[in-house]
Amino acid sequence: MGHGRTLEYPKTPINRVNRYNQRATYDLEQIHTIINTSTVLHVSFNTPDAANPFPVTLPSSSFQMIMSHPSQMVGVAASFDHPSSSLGEPLDVYLHGYVSSRLMNLSRRAETGAEVGGTATSAPEAGLPVTISATKVDGLVLTLTPNTHDVNYRSATVYGYATLVSSTDEKLWAMETITNSVVSGRWAHTRVPPDTAEMTSTSILKVKVVGGSGKIRVGGPRDERKDLDRADVRAQVWTGTIPVWESFGDPVAFEGVSVGDGKGNLVPVVPEHVVSFVRERRGENERYALAAVEDRSQD
Amino acid sequence: MGHGRTLEYPKTPINRVNRYNQRATYDLEQIHTIINTSTVLHVSFNTPDAANPFPVTLPSSSFQMIMSHPSQMVGVAASFDHPSSSLGEPLDVYLHGYVSSRLMNLSRRAETGAEVGGTATSAPEAGLPVTISATKVDGLVLTLTPNTHDVNYRSATVYGYATLVSSTDEKLWAMETITNSVVSGRWAHTRVPPDTAEMTSTSILKVKVVGGSGKIRVGGPRDERKDLDRADVRAQVWTGTIPVWESFGDPVAFEGVSVGDGKGNLVPVVPEHVVSFVRERRGENERYALAAVEDRSQD
Numbered sequence: 001m002g003h004g005r006t007l008e009y010p011k012t013p014i015n016r017v018n019r020y021n022q023r024a025t026y027d028l029e030q031i032h033t034i035i036n037t038s039t040v041l042h043v044s045f046n047t048p049d050a051a052n053p054f055p056v057t058l059p060s061s062s063f064q065m066i067m068s069h070p071s072q073m074v075g076v077a078a079s080f081d082h083p084s085s086s087l088g089e090p091l092d093v094y095l096h097g098y099v100s101s102r103l104m105n106l107s108r109r110a111e112t113g114a115e116v117g118g119t120a121t122s123a124p125e126a127g128l129p130v131t132i133s134a135t136k137v138d139g140l141v142l143t144l145t146p147n148t149h150d151v152n153y154r155s156a157t158v159y160g161y162a163t164l165v166s167s168t169d170e171k172l173w174a175m176e177t178i179t180n181s182v183v184s185g186r187w188a189h190t191r192v193p194p195d196t197a198e199m200t201s202t203s204i205l206k207v208k209v210v211g212g213s214g215k216i217r218v219g220g221p222r223d224e225r226k227d228l229d230r231a232d233v234r235a236q237v238w239t240g241t242i243p244v245w246e247s248f249g250d251p252v253a254f255e256g257v258s259v260g261d262g263k264g265n266l267v268p269v270v271p272e273h274v275v276s277f278v279r280e281r282r283g284e285n286e287r288y289a290l291a292a293v294e295d296r297s298q299d
Numbered sequence: 300m301g302h303g304r305t306l307e308y309p310k311t312p313i314n315r316v317n318r319y320n321q322r323a324t325y326d327l328e329q330i331h332t333i334i335n336t337s338t339v340l341h342v343s344f345n346t347p348d349a350a351n352p353f354p355v356t357l358p359s360s361s362f363q364m365i366m367s368h369p370s371q372m373v374g375v376a377a378s379f380d381h382p383s384s385s386l387g388e389p390l391d392v393y394l395h396g397y398v399s400s401r402l403m404n405l406s407r408r409a410e411t412g413a414e415v416g417g418t419a420t421s422a423p424e425a426g427l428p429v430t431i432s433a434t435k436v437d438g439l440v441l442t443l444t445p446n447t448h449d450v451n452y453r454s455a456t457v458y459g460y461a462t463l464v465s466s467t468d469e470k471l472w473a474m475e476t477i478t479n480s481v482v483s484g485r486w487a488h489t490r491v492p493p494d495t496a497e498m499t500s501t502s503i504l505k506v507k508v509v510g511g512s513g514k515i516r517v518g519g520p521r522d523e524r525k526d527l528d529r530a531d532v533r534a535q536v537w538t539g540t541i542p543v544w545e546s547f548g549d550p551v552a553f554e555g556v557s558v559g560d561g562k563g564n565l566v567p568v569v570p571e572h573v574v575s576f577v578r579e580r581r582g583e584n585e586r587y588a589l590a591a592v593e594d595r596s597q598d
Contacts, residue, residue: 249542
């Protein structure tokens with residue numbers, strides 16, 4: 001897969017973005033970046049219970065979710081050939097089983113055809129249909145009238161079919177990639193590898209992504225001409241943007257369940273992989289929010 | 300409705316929280332507070348297209364969403380009798396039509412029975428089934444092993460039936476309450492009331508909530524005894540929490556689409572209702588995240 005190309009999700013009735021006053025995107029790199037830099041994601045799916053018309057929506061932290069190359073699905077080795085730095089290529093999503101036993105059980109049943117009918121385990125439609133969403137708020141936009149108030153944000157949705165990972169190699173690779181997707185290099189700084197009991201008790205869900213879309217709003221207030229032309233209104237109503245971003249505080253070392261119980265952190269200084277993660281994420285988020293205020297590309 | 304009572308959503312197969320290592324809540328006040336203090340919410344629903352198995356999930360900023368007393372649905376006057384300060388009472392949710400024309404159209408069809416069958420417009424099941432979710436991230440919890448890594452967070456889900464508001468009084472009241480739910484007192488500091496064209500072009504969706512649940516995780520790392528008992532592991536792996544919160548920057552006055560176009564903000568100082576909103580929200584979020592690190596109630 002070459003770099004420099006821009007791949008897009010195909011536009012269909014399912015993912016078409018209709019809302020005005022914002023920029024729709026189908027660009028894989030933009031969509032995948034929003035998902036991979038969001039601390040929390042929402043996973044929605046339907047239950048087989050005919051009496052329940054409501055989609056189930058579960059939060060999932062990025063500790064439990066990553067996106068990776070489909071070609072890496074076969075095992076750990078492939079991950080070295082296709083480094084995950086290229087977010088503009090087709091990707092799948094992995095979910096840690098921790099997230100929900102209900103989601104895992106439904107996926108297992110869907111995989112064996114219990115939910116989708118038949119036994120077409122390897123057909124593209126095998127698995128539980130899920131929708132994964134992430135939204136980052138970048139600012140509150142205060143305008144002349146209530147109806148024109150808006151929010152600067154980046155939102156992404158991908159959807160696909162979820163199945164359980166059965167290969168031990170793939171599971172181990174996914175666990176490592178998930179851990180490092182939150183704090184770069186964290187895996188190597190923890191007690192690894194997982195022991196046999198941990199490998200057995202851990203489920204990893206793989207979502208084969210079939211489509212997606214994104215929405216991005218940047219810039220300042222956008223009012224209607226009828227209000228902008230009224231000096232009395234513009235003299236009375238303050239307009240502008242309140243930048244919003246996710247802030248990361250200084251790391252707090254664990255002292256034990258009760259202070260002095262001898263089970264707290266024994267490492268004397270916060271290690272570099274944690275310090276640099278906090279510094280970088282902090283700066284990125286604030287910089288983006290402030291840049292979004294001044295961005296005129298959507299005016 | 301009295302204060303001091305704790306009302307709960309009934310536990311059903313739909314809203315039961317199964318995940319371990321966190322605190323489930325069905326308490327109305329906790330759930331409603333999470334939703335009302337979240338800057339962004341996710342709204343999920345199904346489309347009538349049988350070929351689309353994926354729930355649609357849309358982000359909705361709190362500019363467009365409020366919760367209010369069901370008794371207020373009849374009009375503006377009732378809102379004075381039942382101030383919205385009591386989040387522990389049964390509430391409904393209002394969505395601004397801006398959010399999605401697709402969501403509005405589906406709700407209109409569901410309301411008239413086109414989607415739910417029959418013409419039982421006033422039956423409890425009239426309307427489009429939607430699920431509304433909010434999650435606030437409060438910290439990243441770094442532990443001894445990858446599998447025990449966790450996140451401090453507050454998450455809430457409510458679900459119910461969405462219909463369009465037809466009464467002009469109720470629509471106007473909802474627009475005012477929605478605006479003030481983001482920045483207290485903002486409505487009175489904007490160009491109001493909306494003119495006839497604005498009232499006609501604005502749709503308000505009312506979600507009659509029938510159930511909900513929440514999940515809250517606080518505290519520091521929780522590792523297994525087998526790892527805590529190993530001094531070598533505890534000497535090598537840093538454990539602790541990185542507090543995370545939503546930060547609000549200093550308000551940036553609008554300069555016009557291009558600087559000097561004469562359409563920018565004319566109010567010389569940032570007004571008090573904006574300044575105090577930023578100060579309060581900023582402090583609340585940071586204080587909660589830091590308190591969550593030290594909270595031992597779930598240990």
